[in-house]
Amino acid sequence: MADPSYYQRFPVTQQLQHTEHIFHLYVEQRSNQLPNGNQIPIAPTKPPSEPAGHFGFGVSCDWDVRDGPTPAAKTVARAQGLLLGTGQLTPFHYFLCQNIIFTDERFKGSSLKLLGSLPNDVNDEWAIIGGTGEFAFAQGSVKYKQVMVDPTGIVIRELNICVLCTNKPMKRIPYKDGPLGGKGGTICDITEAPQRLESVTIQSGDAIDSIMFSYTDQAGKKQMAGPWGGNDGLEQTILLAPTENVTKVFGTTGEFQGDTVVTSLTFVTNVATYGPFGKTKGTPFSIPKEDGDNVVGFFGRVGSLVNALGVYVTPSFAN
Numbered sequence: 001m002a003d004p005s006y007y008q009r010f011p012v013t014q015q016l017q018h019t020e021h022i023f024h025l026y027v028e029q030r031s032n033q034l035p036n037g038n039q040i041p042i043a044p045t046k047p048p049s050e051p052a053g054h055f056g057f058g059v060s061c062d063w064d065v066r067d068g069p070t071p072a073a074k075t076v077a078r079a080q081g082l083l084l085g086t087g088q089l090t091p092f093h094y095f096l097c098q099n100i101i102f103t104d105e106r107f108k109g110s111s112l113k114l115l116g117s118l119p120n121d122v123n124d125e126w127a128i129i130g131g132t133g134e135f136a137f138a139q140g141s142v143k144y145k146q147v148m149v150d151p152t153g154i155v156i157r158e159l160n161i162c163v164l165c166t167n168k169p170m171k172r173i174p175y176k177d178g179p180l181g182g183k184g185g186t187i188c189d190i191t192e193a194p195q196r197l198e199s200v201t202i203q204s205g206d207a208i209d210s211i212m213f214s215y216t217d218q219a220g221k222k223q224m225a226g227p228w229g230g231n232d233g234l235e236q237t238i239l240l241a242p243t244e245n246v247t248k249v250f251g252t253t254g255e256f257q258g259d260t261v262v263t264s265l266t267f268v269t270n271v272a273t274y275g276p277f278g279k280t281k282g283t284p285f286s287i288p289k290e291d292g293d294n295v296v297g298f299f300g301r302v303g304s305l306v307n308a309l310g311v312y313v314t315p316s317f318a319n
Contacts, residue, residue: 021135023161027079027144028064028071031153038062039083054085054092065100069147069156076104083118094118096126110134112163114142128163137166174296177288178310181253182260185303188228192217194297194312197246198239200267201226204278205233207254208262208306215297228302236277244271246295249311254282261305267295288313 003009032040043058065077078101087093100112110133116126123145131138140163148156174194194215203209210229217223240246248268253260263282266275288295288311297312 017167019165019167021140021161021163021165023159023163025076025159025161026066026069026073026147027157027159028066029061029155029157030063033153037153038064042082043084054094055088057085059083059094061098065159069158074104076107077102079114081114087119092119098126107134112138112140112161116142128161131163131165135163135165138163140164172314174312174314176299176310177313179300179308180251180285180287180310181262181301181306181308183301183307184259184261185301185305185307187299188226188302189299190215190223190225190297190312192219192221192223194218194223195220195314197294197296198222199237200240200246201235201237202265202275202277203227203229203231203233203235204265206263206279207256208251208265208278208309209233209304210302211265211298211300211306211309213298225298228300229306230304238267238274240269241271244269247291247293248286248288249295249309250276250284250286251309252278252280252282252284253308256305259303259305259307261307262309265309287311 030036030038039059039061041058042060043056060082061080063079064075065079066073066075079098080101081096081098083094083096085092086095094117096114096116096118098114100114102108102110111131112128112135113130114126115129117124126142126144128138128140128142140161143160144157146155147158148154172195195218196216198214198216201212208229209232210227212226212228214222214224246267246269250266250268251262252264254263256263264276264278264280266273293313293315295311296314299310299312300306301308
């Protein structure tokens, strides 16, 4: 069945990246009986002072979240949500559902979604079940403990927050580097923009006879290119692992049978070095020029041999 017009899907063929965020914060809860209270009852049944009065008792809260334990510390977020009494026996027990909404400049507009329990006088843990902004796709936990309880109705808790976020890979537009070599032969190029290199097959003897490769295009489809060149020489294939990327191509160019051609190639990945293929004689070269980029495809000039070779390049995940 065809997908409807309001829906799109894309395969994720790149390695996912995760970011861990660690926060050490303090939250202050103030009773509504105080002039500056930051919570209010919304569903009272029995007064909380009566037996089982907390059961079914609801509170709407907008707690201060600071970078230190004192009122003089900077307020960096608000803990906004609901508390619902879910325990019939003492000590009382609340279910907590909150958003920690950041207000400081660094994380303003981002939030964390919390679920958990708030038992009386007990240090416990809340679950992070999601987030927005910089914390999209968040998972993690908040370990808390009471550091101050004032009889007037103020409670301060220390929060140790650990958040793990999955970062969606961004589409990386490739650029061309090269070609390097001679001007003989005809132009060979690919028609679909590449996203990731999957394999490379080289035929070589005294020079590079041909090159063939497979790659994943920007739509996530596997494509084949080549063989470009002749069919002489020893054939060797490099199969790249799922997390392996070609970061550098070294080679040499020189005169062969009256033409300037690519005489050798060496492929360097984040895992291993493959080659050299051919004979390392002539003028050396290396592409791409920038370190930290990934080779995702090739183009060049080809006749009976590979006359010149260039690469398609995208920035690495580290950049």
